[in-house]
Amino acid sequence: MASEEPGEIERAGVPVTLRFEDGVEQRIVVARDEFVLDAALRQGIPLVYQCRSGICSTCVATVVEGAVAPAPGRAVALLASEIAAGRRLLCVSHAHAASVIREHYPSTLIDRRDSPEELAQGESATIRANVAAVEWPGATVGKLAIEVADGAGFDFQSGQYVRIKVPGTEQWRSYSMATTPRELPRLEFLVRMIAGGAMSEYLTRARVGDALEVEGPRGAFVLRPRRASHIFIAGGTGLAPILSLIDALRRRSGPRPPALLSFGCSSAEDFFYRDEIEIRQWWMPELRVRLSGGRAARAASGLLRGNPVEAIAVDDIGGVETDAYLCGPPAMIEAARRHLVGLGLNPERIYAERFVAS
Amino acid sequence: MKPDDKPPIDATARKPIVPNRLYAPYLEASWGFKNAWYPALFSSEVGENEVKGVTIASHDIALRRVKGRVHAIQDRCAHRGVKMSLRPTCLTDETITCWYHGFTYGLNDGTLKTIVASPDDPLIGQVRIRTYPVEERAGIIFVFVGDEDYAPAPPLTADLPIQITDDANPVAHILDAHVYVRGIHREGNSNWRIAVENGFDPGHLLIHWDNVIVAATDRRMGLGARPIAEDAIKIIDEPNGPRGMMNMYNTRAYKFFMENKVIGMKARGKTPYYARTSVYLPGVLLVEHWPVPGWAQYEWYVPTDDRHHVYWEVLVGHCRDDQERREADYLYDHFFEPLALRDFNDNDVFAREAMQDFYENRDGWNAETLCAFDESVIMWRKIAARFNRGIQDPPHRRGR
Numbered sequence: 001m002a003s004e005e006p007g008e009i010e011r012a013g014v015p016v017t018l019r020f021e022d023g024v025e026q027r028i029v030v031a032r033d034e035f036v037l038d039a040a041l042r043q044g045i046p047l048v049y050q051c052r053s054g055i056c057s058t059c060v061a062t063v064v065e066g067a068v069a070p071a072p073g074r075a076v077a078l079l080a081s082e083i084a085a086g087r088r089l090l091c092v093s094h095a096h097a098a099s100v101i102r103e104h105y106p107s108t109l110i111d112r113r114d115s116p117e118e119l120a121q122g123e124s125a126t127i128r129a130n131v132a133a134v135e136w137p138g139a140t141v142g143k144l145a146i147e148v149a150d151g152a153g154f155d156f157q158s159g160q161y162v163r164i165k166v167p168g169t170e171q172w173r174s175y176s177m178a179t180t181p182r183e184l185p186r187l188e189f190l191v192r193m194i195a196g197g198a199m200s201e202y203l204t205r206a207r208v209g210d211a212l213e214v215e216g217p218r219g220a221f222v223l224r225p226r227r228a229s230h231i232f233i234a235g236g237t238g239l240a241p242i243l244s245l246i247d248a249l250r251r252r253s254g255p256r257p258p259a260l261l262s263f264g265c266s267s268a269e270d271f272f273y274r275d276e277i278e279i280r281q282w283w284m285p286e287l288r289v290r291l292s293g294g295r296a297a298r299a300a301s302g303l304l305r306g307n308p309v310e311a312i313a314v315d316d317i318g319g320v321e322t323d324a325y326l327c328g329p330p331a332m333i334e335a336a337r338r339h340l341v342g343l344g345l346n347p348e349r350i351y352a353e354r355f356v357a358s
Numbered sequence: 359m360k361p362d363d364k365p366p367i368d369a370t371a372r373k374p375i376v377p378n379r380l381y382a383p384y385l386e387a388s389w390g391f392k393n394a395w396y397p398a399l400f401s402s403e404v405g406e407n408e409v410k411g412v413t414i415a416s417h418d419i420a421l422r423r424v425k426g427r428v429h430a431i432q433d434r435c436a437h438r439g440v441k442m443s444l445r446p447t448c449l450t451d452e453t454i455t456c457w458y459h460g461f462t463y464g465l466n467d468g469t470l471k472t473i474v475a476s477p478d479d480p481l482i483g484q485v486r487i488r489t490y491p492v493e494e495r496a497g498i499i500f501v502f503v504g505d506e507d508y509a510p511a512p513p514l515t516a517d518l519p520i521q522i523t524d525d526a527n528p529v530a531h532i533l534d535a536h537v538y539v540r541g542i543h544r545e546g547n548s549n550w551r552i553a554v555e556n557g558f559d560p561g562h563l564l565i566h567w568d569n570v571i572v573a574a575t576d577r578r579m580g581l582g583a584r585p586i587a588e589d590a591i592k593i594i595d596e597p598n599g600p601r602g603m604m605n606m607y608n609t610r611a612y613k614f615f616m617e618n619k620v621i622g623m624k625a626r627g628k629t630p631y632y633a634r635t636s637v638y639l640p641g642v643l644l645v646e647h648w649p650v651p652g653w654a655q656y657e658w659y660v661p662t663d664d665r666h667h668v669y670w671e672v673l674v675g676h677c678r679d680d681q682e683r684r685e686a687d688y689l690y691d692h693f694f695e696p697l698a699l700r701d702f703n704d705n706d707v708f709a710r711e712a713m714q715d716f717y718e719n720r721d722g723w724n725a726e727t728l729c730a731f732d733e734s735v736i737m738w739r740k741i742a743a744r745f746n747r748g749i750q751d752p753p754h755r756r757g758r
Contacts, residue, residue: 013720182386251748251749253505253507253508253748254505254507254509255393255504255508255747256747256748279379279380279382282380282611282743282744283382283383283743283744285744285745289724297757
């Protein structure tokens with residue numbers, strides 16, 4: 001990649017060619033202060049994206065020619081080695097010269113109904129729901145089950161989330177469904193209990209039948225239409241969308257691929273859902289499981305010492321055809337991404353959903 | 359430490375798993391298991407150039423035999439959805455034509471080759487209907503039913519009973535050389551699972567207590583049998599082979615009850631025998647040494663929809679030559695079919711159809727009250743939940 005002098009940039013912007021996996025090319029013009037993603041969308045070329053803030057890496061692409069660089073001062077969730085290999089997050093990158101960018105998916109992906117990017121951009125609605133149950137599967141975890149109103153037409157894909165307005169407050173919180181669309185109208189969520197947290201406090205006083213407002217579905221953290229081996233890494237209540245994805249994988253068309261679930265909690269005392277995981281191991285002979293209980297986990301707990309990222313070894317990577325799905329706190333996601341890339345996983349096949357406790 | 363795949367379980371830290379969660383996928387399988395080999399018709403039912411329609415687990419399938427070979431193709435015309443088998447129309451050896459507007463599909467790949475009424479139609483070559491893998495063995499046409507992208511199909515043997523080897527006089531396997539295979543199939547008015555569970559139920563001998571075959575052959579048949587040891591039920595999980603379970607009636611792991619003093623009932627008969635049963639995915643029963651020693655009865659309960667199945671009863675024996683074959687035909691015609699497949703199994707059909715209302719309309723899967731001998735029913739449900747290759751969706755959900 002030859003670096004170009006800023007003086008060479010035309011006033012109207014620079015031409016950029018987007019080359020898709022299926023050979024289709026689209027030419028766009030990217031203005032001086034415009035991000036490449038925004039330029040593409042403005043010119044009617046739909047690209048895959050989600051967070052638009054340089055983090056989720058959904059929009060990662062490879063610069064083949066020219067000069068495309070992140071806006072100065074932007075934190076970008078790419079490793080130095082990835083940047084050196086030409087990877088860029090188009091949602092926060094400017095084009096400084098005529099460039100060619102390779103997208104890692106076919107142009108037809110965008111036309112697919114229910115495709116990840118369409119989900120991310122799709123319409124969501126506010127619907128009414130009622131509390132069906134509140135349970136306490138772990139010392140610091142609550143399970144909230146709700147039923148959405150009949151005829152609301154609510155549907156979603158495994159891995160997506162909704163926003164819930166915490167009853168009695170004006171606060172909205174986001175939770176991934178731990179269930180699949182088959183369980184509709186019932187939805188289940190895992191809530192990490194935090195002192196002073198709006199939802200945490202609500203759960204302690206929730207009653208069956210309480211009315212809720214739910215907005216969604218949202219998110220593009222869904223199963224990709226690939227046949228490969230799968231690695232799922234979940235930390236704490238990040239298990240929710242992962243369970244939904246595993247259940248979707250079990251019911252998906254075609255032969256079931258081998259899968260590995262690595263799930264961890266910060267301590268053995270906080271560990272939860274062991275029974276739910278054992279049930280899925282019974283249902284899916286091809287599912288292997290690693291359970292981690294944090295630094296202080298003792299052998300008697302039946303849990304591995306350490307975190308669910310460390311529990312993944314090089315032998316677990318089933319070659320370049322492996323897809324990885326991660327859900328947990330931001331630090332876990334970043335560590336997992338680094339670890340998996342270090343073990344040889346293709347960074348474009350790592351899909352992540354971050355959550356923040358609130 | 360290299361992480362172990364299955365960390366040891368601390369029994370004290372663990373909540374017990376509710377049994378019916380373990381077999382929850384089985385309860386979802388109202389329309390059957392998909393991605394499995396099912397018998398469609400006997401070979402003799404599809405003559406050269408004939409077309410016959412069958413429905414298996416909601417898949418409508420047309421079978422056509424051309425130059426001896428049977429092809430299986432979707433029995434729904436892409437155009438207006440009619441079943442082509444309703445009025446079979448075949449104009450070439452390589453195609454099947456819909457009788458309505460003449461949409462004509464290639465038998466090998468289902469591609470639209472021409473339309474009788476629109477030979478230059480732009481749809482030609484662009485539209486296709488699906489085809490299904492077929493294996494014709496032992497006088498039965500088997501079809502692999504399920505996801506079109508489930509490829510390659512596993513071998514037929516993976517969905518058949520195992521070859522019996524642990525018996526001094528093992529019964530014939532349906533794919534053996536010199537095998538004699540005859541039987542019947544009929545519609546069953548119940549969900550397929552109710553039929554399977556009746557097939558190997560060790561507690562239902564009461565309905566056979568007074569059957570002609572039992573009395574006439576002086577069988578010493580117990581009132582019932584109950585597993586009393588851990589090895590009463592053997593799980594079968596062969597790599598790329600059959601998955602199922604076997605009731606080890608031939609061992610002391612089962613206790614047979616010969617008398618019930620409460621109601622003063624005693625087993626009759628002096629001829630000791632055992633008819634060991636085993637059951638396999640996707641719902642195949644093997645009864646060894648039945649209706650007489652040396653023979654085997656195979657049964658399939660092929661789902662049609664969520665409240666009907668096709669009940670297959672097939673007898674398998676060995677015949678080395680035409681003389682033995684003639685003798686077998688005589689036995690089949692005058693003994694096996696009337697007394698075993700009809701008289702005896704009619705009682706099973708009666709029981710299955712009697713259960714249907716409870717399981718369909720009265721929450722039977724939750725409301726049932728199972729007892730000690732039902733361990734094998736529970737085991738089957740768990741095994742089926744684990745080893746199936748997928749759960750068939752009802753037709754309106756397919757492709758979602």
